[in-house]
Amino acid sequence: MEKIHYISNDQLTFDKIDQILKEGFKLALSEESKNNIIKCRDYLDNKMAKHDEPIYGINTGFGALYDKKISREDLGALQKNLVMSHACGTGDEISSDLVKIMILLKIQSVSYGHSGVQLSTVERLIEFFNNDVLPVVYTYGSLGASGDLSPLAHMCLPMLGLGEVNFKGEKISGAELLEKMNWEPIALRSKEGLALLNGTQFMSAHGVYLTLKVWKLSQLADIISAVSLDAFDGRVEPFHDSVHQIRHHLGQIKTARRMRYLLEGSELIKRHKVHVQDPYSFRCIPQVHGASKDSINYVSYVFNNEINAVTDNPTIFPDEDLVISAGNFHGQPLALALDNLCIAMAELGSISERRTYQLLAGKRGLPPFLVANPGLNSGFMIPQYTAASIVSRNKQLCTPASVDTIESSQGQEDHVSMGANAATKAYQVAENLERILAIELFNAAQGLEFQRPAKSSPVIEEFVAGYRKKVKFIEHDKTMYDDIARSVEYLQEVELELPEK
Numbered sequence: 001m002e003k004i005h006y007i008s009n010d011q012l013t014f015d016k017i018d019q020i021l022k023e024g025f026k027l028a029l030s031e032e033s034k035n036n037i038i039k040c041r042d043y044l045d046n047k048m049a050k051h052d053e054p055i056y057g058i059n060t061g062f063g064a065l066y067d068k069k070i071s072r073e074d075l076g077a078l079q080k081n082l083v084m085s086h087a088c089g090t091g092d093e094i095s096s097d098l099v100k101i102m103i104l105l106k107i108q109s110v111s112y113g114h115s116g117v118q119l120s121t122v123e124r125l126i127e128f129f130n131n132d133v134l135p136v137v138y139t140y141g142s143l144g145a146s147g148d149l150s151p152l153a154h155m156c157l158p159m160l161g162l163g164e165v166n167f168k169g170e171k172i173s174g175a176e177l178l179e180k181m182n183w184e185p186i187a188l189r190s191k192e193g194l195a196l197l198n199g200t201q202f203m204s205a206h207g208v209y210l211t212l213k214v215w216k217l218s219q220l221a222d223i224i225s226a227v228s229l230d231a232f233d234g235r236v237e238p239f240h241d242s243v244h245q246i247r248h249h250l251g252q253i254k255t256a257r258r259m260r261y262l263l264e265g266s267e268l269i270k271r272h273k274v275h276v277q278d279p280y281s282f283r284c285i286p287q288v289h290g291a292s293k294d295s296i297n298y299v300s301y302v303f304n305n306e307i308n309a310v311t312d313n314p315t316i317f318p319d320e321d322l323v324i325s326a327g328n329f330h331g332q333p334l335a336l337a338l339d340n341l342c343i344a345m346a347e348l349g350s351i352s353e354r355r356t357y358q359l360l361a362g363k364r365g366l367p368p369f370l371v372a373n374p375g376l377n378s379g380f381m382i383p384q385y386t387a388a389s390i391v392s393r394n395k396q397l398c399t400p401a402s403v404d405t406i407e408s409s410q411g412q413e414d415h416v417s418m419g420a421n422a423a424t425k426a427y428q429v430a431e432n433l434e435r436i437l438a439i440e441l442f443n444a445a446q447g448l449e450f451q452r453p454a455k456s457s458p459v460i461e462e463f464v465a466g467y468r469k470k471v472k473f474i475e476h477d478k479t480m481y482d483d484i485a486r487s488v489e490y491l492q493e494v495e496l497e498l499p500e501k
Contacts, residue, residue: 036113
């Protein structure tokens with residue numbers, strides 16, 4: 001039976017988006033949303049028929065051309081010209097998952113009845129989603145201020161029979177798409193181009209994708225650090241609940257609780273220790289991982305608000321007879337959150353690499369570089385180099401985008417958020433974090449074998465056993481890049497059931 005998600009005024013959640021994407025839900029408009037869209041469009045048509053005064057973006061030019069009045073017969077051409085002229089993206093194509101989330105979020109945003117779009121326009125976007133018609137959208141082009149103008153223009157071009165789409169495994173033109181699907185091009189009416197292009201859906205799609213991904217990466221950081229701790233013959237005392245309760249930070253408390261859960265039943269953690277302290281990268285896991293968790297929760301709060309918001313301009317309020325030109329398209333809340341997320345993810349990677357480094361030192365029953373015959377074998381020397389290089393790259397990517405602004409549109413748009421740049425670099429940091437954690441697991445699983453026959457906890461042993469199906473213990477030097485790639489694959493595929501996010 002086909003699964004359908006009805007677009008409505010009900011809050012769209014991260015879990016629902018994840019379910020829609022993973023389980024192949026189709027979209028449909030609820031009666032509530034249909035009525036909202038039709039009511040707003042009828043109001044705008046009636047207003048335009050009775051009034052001749054300039055209303056920004058509806059019967060005027062855009063940006064610095066706001067004072068150029070457009071005749072009634074040219075209003076449709078104005079909107080089409082807007083979409084065509086703003087499709088100036090460049091760079092790599094963004095992933096199909098991001099495009100699909102963009103389409104979903106745009107549908108949600110214009111369905112509240114404050115955007116003035118035609119019902120047929122929204123229904124075409126739904127057809128795109130339901131048929132996996134994925135417009136080609138490029139990485140670069142948005143300042144994150146008047147919304148994500150360029151990426152959204154590329155997303156909407158195929159509705160007009162322009163641009164390109166990825167469809168059924170091939171890239172075809174918008175004109176070919178319309179022919180294949182037997183669709184007529186959408187004839188945009190007043191305000192519609194602006195409603196489609198003004199909005200934060202490029203930034204928001206990245207935010208949703210990254211929030212879903214980083215929740216898992218945060219869990220993986222915890223469990224992999226626990227593998228490293230046992231491989232390093234570390235101590236459990238730093239995770240005692242009393243220590244964390246007196247500092248009060250929620251993420252720290254939750255991380256310590258999870259570490260105690262992960263280590264429960266470990267023979268290694270219970271055995272007598274010669275050393276009285278562990279290095280910070282082990283001892284301060286709750287403080288460092290916990291701080292990142294708190295930042296991730298803040299980012300989740302910001303994007304939860306944004307994906308349920310109206311972010312185009314001007315905003316229409318039919319019941320109040322108001323059309324207001326304002327700035328809900330400005331991406332500053334998202335830019336700040338994405339920069340914060342970059343730092344939170346980078347720190348999870350930074351402390352991970354330090355644990356990898358410690359495992360190679362030939363201490364606590366571990367051989368130098370985690371091989372039985374070091375010297376003849378370089379062992380795990382170079383994976384740490386790779387992790388270190390990625391950590392350094394992440395530090396570079398953490399330079400905040402949100403503190404920058406470049407004036408555009410002849411000074412009309414004199415402060416921009418650069419939120420799209422914050423989004424695309426956060427995407428890179430997330431991918432890099434996954435690689436760093438994979439390298440830590442590669443080392444930690446190797447180190448754990450040198451502590452045998454003592455066992456770690458049942459949770460850790462199960463996690464490592466799953467990993468060993470992909471990556472075997474290394475006795476002699478071999479090429480390792482393929483093992484690192486398989487380690488990344490394991491992190492992407494493994495399903496975790498850990499208490500609390």
